[in-house]
Amino acid sequence: MRPTRTMFGAHASRWSASAAVSFAVDLWRYENGPPWNFLRRWESDYHGTTPLKIEAESEMKTAIVIMSDPRAGEEALGRLFNGLAVADEALKAGDHVAIVFNGAGTRWPGELAQPQHPAHALYHAVREAVHGASCGCAAVFGATQSVEAAGLPLLKDKALPGTPGILNLHRYLTDGWHTLVF
Structure with a gap:
């Protein structure tokens, strides 16, 4: 299955169907903490590139x-x-x-x-x-x-x-x- 460019924006051509499903399942389950952790995981695990630099200071x-x-x-x-x-x-x-x-x-x-x-x-x-x-x-x-x-x-x-x-x-x-x- 070939992902469409509208599904995930400009990076869609680098996605496989299984990566898209895995990412969606992870996002749905919230297994890895706050949502920005999914972005880090998506960028490193599914894209094969370096993790995003997202730093969030906790206000909790x-x-x-x-x-x-x-x-x-x-x-x-x-x-x-x-x-x-x-x-x-x-x-x-x-x-x-x-x-x-x-x-x-x-x-x-x-x-x-x-x-x-x-x-x-x-x-x-x-x-x-x-x-x-x-x-x-x-x-x-x-x-x-x-x-x-x-x-x-x-x-x-x-x-x-x-x-x-x-x-x-x-x-x-x-x-x-x-x-x-x-």
Whole structure:
């Protein structure tokens, strides 16, 4: 099958039918990330030339709130691991990432500081994005000392009666952050 010049513009004569179908399938599935990755792949894989020079600076802001309790077992570990994995992926994509520990999740920093913990390496890979733990939540769940020992700041930017102050999660929403809770 010979592609028509109107199908893909001036470069159509360099396309084979299978390359056109492969490109269309890739585009449809969105398997390789943002759409500009398809252009890079199309230019290099299907055309046999050098990749396009398309640079996109990420404007995505992702706040990851870890609330699962490490005492809750494997399900909680799965939540933590998935939250840290999303953070790792977002950091590698150049996104702005904020990881915070809230509620019973303030117990995690003490656990993650232990080298034998299964998520220890992943935690340290995303450590630059960890902003801290809610001060009030750490006090309620008895995690203040372990949070401090892990070197994290205790966040108390919102006054709440009966607590030393808590992390203001609403700030992430009003500032346009995509907020994920694990």
